[in-house]
Amino acid sequence: MAICSAHTTTSLRSPCTTISNTGLRQNQVILFTTRSSRRGSTRHGARTFQVSCTAEKPIIIGLAADSGCGKSTFMRRLTSVFGGAAEPPKGGNPDSNTLISDTTTVICLDDYHSLDRTGRKEKGVTALDPKANDFDLMYEQVKAIKEGKAIEKPIYNHVTGLLDPAELIQPPKIFVIEGLHPMYDQRVRDLLDFSIYLDISNEVKFAWKIQRDMAERGHSLESIKASIEARKPDFDAYIDPQKQYADAVIEVLPTLLIPDDNEGKVLRVKLIMKEGVKYFNPVYLFDEGSSISWIPCGRKLTCSYPGIKFSYGPDTYFGQEVSVLEMDGQFDRLDELIYVESHLSNLSTKFYGEVTQQMLKHSDFPGSNNGTGLFQTIVGLKIRDLYEQIIAERAGVPAEAAKV
């Protein structure tokens, strides 16, 4: 018995080839295989159909963050690491929240709202409230995808505030669920192979929302503030506690390099990485496990005001051991980034300079000159590494079993 996986090269006629090329068709392929083997005796080449294919099952990634906190930028950086651009499903609902690339499908968990906009207003609950979300359906569908089955997922339309007719989602290689509650329900949490929480401090959130919304007609400084304040109790009760479950947290804080800075342009960004997570080796600076503070500016590197400062060291986060890498300040030029990259270890890059290359590829994305872009890119590389390890192990283990 042969086992086919993404890395197996099979002849073009083998039913397994389709699996290797795209994860999208695997359901049809399995149906085809069973049907063919049933009437296999009458067909020529029936023996090839008896090859049993281990369907490739997606790995599941959870990304939690508040709205307007850069989830979409993160998603674009992640899909770019895997190669190919992410696009909405072709020919479907133009307001679909789903993004599909060759390897990755990203769904937005707002699609699991049980109450639409009118329903929430009538009941006086926000979208942050678990009562406004259908966690049973979320669990069932994420589980089905993880088992390699296609799903009919509802679409929450952000413009109309209504629940639109469902769309068909095929299992990809990497399935990302992003939104407010990916780690809220324990059943869903247990399905995740890796989880990330984007933690934006209140000061920075305020600055970002001003940048985003000030030009809007009728939206003033007061109304932006009121909106943040009104949502805060639910945010603190239901969203924020999820960060304790995340394998990686990206924390965005005001800079300490400029005294009393509240512009939110220069940022201090922390990458908090959980220790002891299978397939995930935290990045380190110079020496693993030591506490280090590093200012790369000097004879070898010119930095403009306010400069760049890195820190690295072990810490505890919600009672768990973590490694924390921090960057304060921003890059002015490329040579700064390659200089920094060359001093970081365990980046899971395929070649020297890959982090810098990825950042340069998307120099127009928000955060490309500071720690948010750098750490999002690093997490993207870590997820690729995790995926490759899981696939390699899956391909290896059943092969061993088949020998016995």
Next chain:
Amino acid sequence: GGPSTPPGISDKMSESIKEAQEACSEDSASGECAAAWDEVEELSAAASHARDKLKESDPLENYCKENPETDECRTYDS
């Protein structure tokens, strides 16, 4: 400045801001008040995504999708 918000979303937003201010005038700690501001946030995010979409669209690129054979659009790999 970049492209402006599509008028449909922009109108909805200024309307929901007004509604939120009214809903909160009585009790600013009520669920109704929070839900109303949450709607504003949802529309702000939708507006920002709509602006990003407009920003990404390059007039020449759009034209070339429809007319790849024209002089200004033809590209050869080798």
